[in-house]
Amino acid sequence: MNNDFSRPQRQSLVGVVVMFGNTLQKMVRALWPILIVWIFKFQELNKLSLLIGAGVFFILIAIFAYFKYLNFTFYLDEENQEFIVKDGIINKSRLAIPLDKIQQVNINQSLVQRLIGVHALEVDTAGSGKQEVSIRAIPHELALALKSRLHTGGRRTVAADESRIQEETGKKQAFIEISLLSLLKTGITSNYARTFALLLAFVITTSQHIDEFLEFSGYNFSVDEYITAEMVLKFLTFIIVGVMVLILVINLARTIIKFFGYRITKQDGSLLLSYGLINTKSTILKPEKVQIVRVTRNFFQKKLNIRDLHIRQASNMEASAKDQKKTAIEIPGCDEREKNILLQFIFGRIPERGVMLKPNFRKMIFPTFFWLIIPLSIYFWSAYMYEPELYNVILLVPVYALFVMAVIYFGFRNSRLFVSDDFIIKQGGAWDIDNDILEPHKIHTVSLTQYFWQKGSDVGIVSLHTAGGTITFGLANYSRLKQLANYWLYQVETTGKHWM
């Protein structure tokens, strides 16, 4: 094994296979309209020339992949403290990343990479939202060695090798392991709403296609004659049960594929997380970079003693809120003990819930107006004025109204802010109850908002902006919020702790 990174080196030779796969995928994506035409005209085309064409196509891609492999080199420039990657066949590029700009080094493995026994190494830098460098095929040991070198600033010291050894031994004894049972529990209890929305979108798009197909193929039958009330009821029950089962199965499969074999190991004051059934991901969690920790749990999960942790680290300044969500580290299915160990590790102690703040009942007015009164007025108005047929679905109105009212009421009842000297905990959510945990010295900006009609009732909203997202609480007593804002500002301004 060559651990001398100061000289340019190539990826593993088997990496050509990965390159080949990637290039093939890109070509197919670019050329799919032509491919489809070919498939449809398969009968008319000369089979032999098609076969030769395909053969030439594959050989060209293979050659291209090989040249790509030849021209891709990487090394550490010890003098300038830079990691350098050279790439390109005709247009050559040389990318130099200063080692102190490296935020994170991840080692991942996709299915193809797993089959041929190599790993991908991705280097995240400060400055842009996307991964800047990815080495697609290197052996695992080399990846680990390179990773620790990149993390330790690339200095050729014994410490680098030591940390590598530590990492390897650390692999054997996991700090926390999420069992398959926990994943099963998480799978059947989470993400109902999202999966339902996906299913709905899927059903709507496919039903449109079916309609078109029926029309196109000239079917013309009257449905009304065959349908009885009993059939409708049976059909509805069947659909509802079917959808519920489908949601459970999809969630279960998704959770297990994504998080199978979740293990967390300690390493030099940070945590190393690795997980995944088909694509293995590994990432590093540094406690000092953590901005907000979100603990999520719904009613079922409470009964089963599991919760999800979302850990948001400081991201790039330009990154949008969406990107920040993406970069959040998710740890599913933790029990009480595991949660406490993780929080203890990140914050140095278990966050305590301090003084409780409740929102004002006026918090429910706007959502009621927006989700209940306006949609129902539109419905009744258009049914009355234009489309009496809309009355056919009037049974859905109380169902919708009850659902919305329940969401608004529970959203209000669960909304709380807990303030202690060292922690701010915001609780919220109707079904999935989130607890966002934040340390005051991570705050960058405090902003308070009040609409002019809220002045009389002395209510308002407070937002705490951090490098890992924003926490918003309100409507609540504005005088109290202002008092708290003054306290948080005092804390930030007198603290010696850095936010990262």
Next chain:
Amino acid sequence: MEDFTNEIIDTASLPRFEDVELTPLQPSYINVIRLNIGITFGVIAIVCGAGFYFIEELQPYWPYVAITYTAILLLTIIIATVRFRNSGFAFRKHDVIYRNGAIALTTTIIPYNRVQHVAIEEGWLSRKLGLAEVDIFTAGGQKSDIQIPGIDKDQAERIKQLLMGKILKEEADEQ
């Protein structure tokens, strides 16, 4: 650790940001706002006028369009004026306060030890009037930044110097 003390903090006696006297924006900045509104609504008026002139079918609708146009114009002017009057800023010893908004009044406060960088921006009309905008950025994302328009140009430069000095001092303190 020997000089470490840990007295109880009386939260009621902490300095209150809401009692701070805010400096209003430069009065001439209202002209910049008015000109911007004028240009936007002028363009819309020309487009509508051309539409009525060239497309005959539209002509019967002109009273509705005219009423809507006037209503939106008036509303925009009122909101912009209220917004201008509400805007104000203050630089305390440890943080900067900026208040703005018409329908919703938002007060944003950034402690100096969380400021990432400061920029000064000038539009062409603002430059003619000797005005500038001070942009204060943090690492907390777009919404957490403060942009104070309508500041006298020399003062904007002084503010920038003040903030840069504070940032450097904070950095030195932390090391």
